Amino acid sequence: MFEATELNFRDNRVEWAVKALFLLMTLLLILPVLLILGVLLYRGGPVLSWEFLFTQPTNGMTAGGVLPALVGTIWLVVVALLASVPIGVAAAIYLSEYAPQNALTRAINLAIINLAGVPSIVHALFGVGAFVYFFRFGTSILAASLTLAIMTLPVVIVSTLESLRAVPHAFREACWNMGATRWQTIWRVVLPNSISGILTGVILEVSRTAGETAPIMFTGAAMFMPLLPRSVFDQTMALSLHLYTISMNVPDVPEALPYGVALVLIGLILSMNAISIGFRTVLRSRRKW
Amino acid sequence: MDRTPTPPREASDFEVGAAADRPVEAAGDVAGGVAIETRQLNLWYGDFQALFDVDLRIKQGIITSMIGPSGCGKTTLLRTVNRINERLGYVRTTGAVEVLGRDILAPEVEVVQVRRHVGMVFQRPNPLPLSIRENVLFGYRIHEPAARQASRGELDAVVEDALKTVLLWDGVKDRLNSRATALSLEEQQKLCIARLLPLKPTVLLMDEPCSALDPAGTEAVEELIWGLRGEYTFLMVTHNMAQARRASDECVFMLLGRVIEHARTDEIFVTPRHETTADYIEGRYA
Ligand SMILES: Nc1ncnc2c1ncn2[C@@H]1O[C@H](COP(=O)(O)OP(=O)(O)O)[C@@H](O)[C@H]1O
Ligand SMILES: [Mg+2]
Numbered sequence: 001m002f003e004a005t006e007l008n009f010r011d012n013r014v015e016w017a018v019k020a021l022f023l024l025m026t027l028l029l030i031l032p033v034l035l036i037l038g039v040l041l042y043r044g045g046p047v048l049s050w051e052f053l054f055t056q057p058t059n060g061m062t063a064g065g066v067l068p069a070l071v072g073t074i075w076l077v078v079v080a081l082l083a084s085v086p087i088g089v090a091a092a093i094y095l096s097e098y099a100p101q102n103a104l105t106r107a108i109n110l111a112i113i114n115l116a117g118v119p120s121i122v123h124a125l126f127g128v129g130a131f132v133y134f135f136r137f138g139t140s141i142l143a144a145s146l147t148l149a150i151m152t153l154p155v156v157i158v159s160t161l162e163s164l165r166a167v168p169h170a171f172r173e174a175c176w177n178m179g180a181t182r183w184q185t186i187w188r189v190v191l192p193n194s195i196s197g198i199l200t201g202v203i204l205e206v207s208r209t210a211g212e213t214a215p216i217m218f219t220g221a222a223m224f225m226p227l228l229p230r231s232v233f234d235q236t237m238a239l240s241l242h243l244y245t246i247s248m249n250v251p252d253v254p255e256a257l258p259y260g261v262a263l264v265l266i267g268l269i270l271s272m273n274a275i276s277i278g279f280r281t282v283l284r285s286r287r288k289w
Numbered sequence: 290m291d292r293t294p295t296p297p298r299e300a301s302d303f304e305v306g307a308a309a310d311r312p313v314e315a316a317g318d319v320a321g322g323v324a325i326e327t328r329q330l331n332l333w334y335g336d337f338q339a340l341f342d343v344d345l346r347i348k349q350g351i352i353t354s355m356i357g358p359s360g361c362g363k364t365t366l367l368r369t370v371n372r373i374n375e376r377l378g379y380v381r382t383t384g385a386v387e388v389l390g391r392d393i394l395a396p397e398v399e400v401v402q403v404r405r406h407v408g409m410v411f412q413r414p415n416p417l418p419l420s421i422r423e424n425v426l427f428g429y430r431i432h433e434p435a436a437r438q439a440s441r442g443e444l445d446a447v448v449e450d451a452l453k454t455v456l457l458w459d460g461v462k463d464r465l466n467s468r469a470t471a472l473s474l475e476e477q478q479k480l481c482i483a484r485l486l487p488l489k490p491t492v493l494l495m496d497e498p499c500s501a502l503d504p505a506g507t508e509a510v511e512e513l514i515w516g517l518r519g520e521y522t523f524l525m526v527t528h529n530m531a532q533a534r535r536a537s538d539e540c541v542f543m544l545l546g547r548v549i550e551h552a553r554t555d556e557i558f559v560t561p562r563h564e565t566t567a568d569y570i571e572g573r574y575a
Contacts, residue, residue, distance in 0.1 A: 100378050101378075170411075170413065171417055173373075173411070173415065174411075174416075174481075175417070175427070176373060176376065176404070177371060177404060177408075177411075178404060178405075178408070178427060178428040178484070178488070179401040179404035179405040179432060180401075180427075180428075188427070189417055189418065189419075192418075193418050
């Protein structure tokens, strides 16, 4: 009565084949990641040292370390964060918590999505026009970071919106019905329960800007600038551009050097991600629902 | 408190029926007063009219239940009394709503104050994602300037008082700082009542407060409400005829956005004046 029929056998074989196929695809997905890391470590690993991290490039960038580029990238990312986070989070809070659902907000949402699709080289041109010339910041960290900030703004807004919308509506209703204002509701209930998501999204996205080359190339990053930047109005080196330069434009660079620089860049991004995951874990554990 | 004069109206069946010997009218110091009054209240969601000429006088200090088929406007009516409906941009209201003789739709009325004095309890318990203690103090912190400087001891007293009133204190006193959302549904619903009490509300609106609870929880919450009768005015929507019958003094029957009948509960269940009321009560309404 309960024995498998011929039909069951066939279904089970299909089931198994489909599952195996999907598993294979998933493995294919992590293959490039492993390959990239493996190759970088294998070829760039030998150049890595504290000295590499903490000295300037020498001999026309064919030797020495990456200190100015590392410091420059940190400057660029931090200043970009300082600009994009307040604006992006505030805009997302407005859109999620205050804005009426009308044609204007729909247009704004559409604009944000489209902004996210603008290629980074176009952002770069905009940055040159707006920040370098119009606002007269010159080629500087400020101009480059603002360009990066504008580029990441849509992603910051969208990820913040998602975090805010993940907070159940019933909590807001409960607050409003007790006579809490919108802001009291946001401050006491919505933000504490979405902050981990907001931070995670923001840091993840902004860490991606660490690897961007085009938007900073014309706006603030220099190919060779051994002095460390002292203010946002200085130009600076950056890891991404440095990698590009020594790979393409400088003769007689030892083969391992670009891989070393790439490793440092990836390491920086991975540590930012680790920080954001740490943040999330701590904040999640405090959540009370 | 200055009372806006109410226009003369015909005495309804209900008013004649509400005889002077009602036992409940001994309860509360302003017993017999009117807590909520609506006059010719109409409400539209966009083009859809949800309330039609609602004239209601809800007496102070008693429990008034509201029954009627799903979609007849019970929730809508409750949400007009604390003005939460206006948050939806497309709601339009005409007519008057008074709470304790004050027109709450008047332009000078601060809606936050309305919601402070008119508390609401929902169908699904919705404690905030905070500790039990902070749930009780949430409204208090928002509305009481004293809460800002209050010592821990004073706040503790507020919490203890509210939780004792809702018969929750003994069950949770050792875990006031644990999350409220981990409580049982019955406890959560009691907490949702408790968090309104430090605001000293006059009216408590209850939208099917027991419908998410099991029979034991229903009984406990009903008993709690019954115990608070006299101190607060209750307007309680319920789907449960038995609950309306045993746990309310007066009963309002609504149908398709209109109030069909409002009378003492014992009268409406025994000798309803309208045929539709009788049909609904006896489960014949389709
Ligand atoms: N936010 C809303 N927008 C549009 N229509 C609504 C909204 N809320 C309720 N309604 C409509 O108003 C009528 C009354 O609803 P409601 O007051 O929730 O009824 P009840 O609580 O008696 O079940 C229903 O027809 C419902 O579809
Ligand atoms: Mg309802």
